Amino acid sequence: MQPVSYAAAAEPSPDLTQRTVDTLYRRIGLRLLPLLALSYMLAYMDRVNISFAKAQMQTQLGLSESVYGFAAGVFFIGYVIFEVPSNLLLAKIGARRTLSRIMVLWGIASASMLFVREAHTFYVLRFLLGAFEAGFGPGLLFYLTLWYGPERRARVMAYLLLASPVAGIIGGPLSTLIMSSLDSAAGLAGWQWLFLVEGVPCVLIGVLLFFVLDDSPQQARWLTAADKELIAQQVSAGGPARHAGLAGVVRDWRVYALSFSYFCMISGLYAISFWLPTLLRAVGVTRPMAVGLLAALPYIAAVVTMVLVAIHSDRRREQRWHSSISCLIAAVLLFVTASNLHNVAFALPALIAATGAIYAGYTVFWAIPANYLKGAAAAGGMAFINSVGLTGGFVSPLIIGGIKDMTGSLQLGLSVIAVLLAVGAIALACNRVDSGR
Structure with missing residues (x-):
């Protein structure tokens, strides 16, 4: 007897159909999201763990604030150069091989950071880390579409991107624990152990991805034919996307405007990520373990805001205003932080709230291009937006590090980033990409 497809079933009740869909997506979520979120969490930890290694590396290697800022940012140059080719390759050869290859190579590059002895090696390894990781974030987001x-x-993108603040919650205490407990073990400094311990698991998870991921629902043996048909119906719901090919993307000014807004957003996000331990020391927190524990608070706030704003966005079926208003709030709070760096009672709550707001805007943002683009346009277009945006991760550490070297203070650099974040939020609010006009 042939299985009856959902489409051919005789007039199922709306409640029954919705229960069927919800049950199917609970299975999909349990199958995909834990492993993908773990992978994304490890990516974020390997990207920003130099913020915790910074103090030891500067003391032992004699690195300036500008050297640190450039090394933090040069990661994004490698990422940007190889981002679009990596995602186009994903669309051709599938997620399983692409995501596995990315993870194994970046794990090797991250662990190799223990060999840094001077600035040039630092720059090269950070560049390679970015080049090898290129395409992973937007690749995961494209895969979910x-x-x-x-x-x-x-909502589902929020669940995946929650891995970033969770990495922040775990990463601070874990990084300080690794550096303090393993310092001088086997002749390696604490910061060297940090890169080794956090790099090797990425290689192992990368190998696991190759064996457990399916390139698409149609290739998943654990789904029935009826399941696959229902997923296809859900994915195609809501009408056709604005673009299905790359040619339309490169001629669409709205895609460039989205890229600019994302650039401003990322400038603010990584200003916090790369300088959070330094900011905490600037407001008077000096003990290493206290820095690690307090560094978790902004990310705890981010977990809460990401979930709440994403749920509200899905219920209202609106993303542009949710994202832009969140980022504008973050800009104001970041300016409050910069203006009160020597007053912990104002600076720390403002920094915590700013982190929550910017992560909320960042999460909802990605549903905009996901709904606007389709097929090759989605893979290449989301990679293009991410590539342009991530140059903000190169620019903001340079701005803050350079200004700090010149003035001895973080205040002016943070204020510049706050203004940039506000401009990006306003540009996104004015970009009526969801209306198509």
């Missing part, structure tokens, strides 16, 4: 329809995307 193959499984989830428009009405679920903001």
Whole structure:
């Protein structure tokens, strides 16, 4: 007897159909999201763990603030150069091979950071880390668009991107624990152990991805034919996307405007990520373990705001205003932080709230291009937006590090980043990409 497809079933009740969809997506979520979120969390930890290694590396290697700022940012140059080719390759050869290859190579590069002895080696390894990791973030987001329809995307992307603040919550205490407990073991400094311990698991998880991921729902043996048909219906719901090919993307000014807004957003996000331990020391927190523990608080706030804003965005089926207003709030709070760096009672709560707001805007943002683009346009277009945006991760550490070297203070650099974040939020609010006009 042939299985009855969902499409051919005789007039199922709306409640029954919705329960069927919800049950299917619970299975999909349990199958995909834990491993993908773990992978994304490790990516974020390897990207920003130099913020915790910074103090030891500067003391032992004699690195200036400008050297640190350039090394933190040069990661994004490698990432940007190889981002679009990596995602186009994903669309051709599939997620399984692409994501596995990316993870194994960046794990090797991250662990190799223990060999840094001077600035040039520092720069080269950070560049390679970015080049090898290129395409991973937007690749995961594109992969989710193959499984989830428009009405679920903001929420499921929020669940995946929650891995970033969770990495911040775990990363601070874990990094300080590794450096303090393993310092001088086997002749290696604490910061060297940090890169080794946090790099090797990425290689192992990368190998695991190759064996457990399916390139698409249609290739998943654990789904029935009826399941696959229902997923296809969900993914295609909401009407056709604005672009299905790359040619339309490169001629669309709205895609460039989205890229600019994302650049401003990333400038603010990584200003916090790369300088959070330094900011905490600037407001008077000096003990290493206290820095590690307090560094978790902004990311705890981010977890809460990401979930709440994403759920509200999905219920209202609106992303642009949710993202832009969140980023504008973050800009104001970041300016408050910069203006009160020597007053912990004002600076620390403002910094915590700013982190929560910017992560909320960042999460909802990605549902906008996911709904606007389709097929090759989604893979290449999301990679292009991410590439342009991530140059903000290169620019903001340079701005803050350079200004700090010149003035001895973080205040002016943070204020510049706050203004940039506000400009990006206003540009996003004015970009009526969701209306198509």
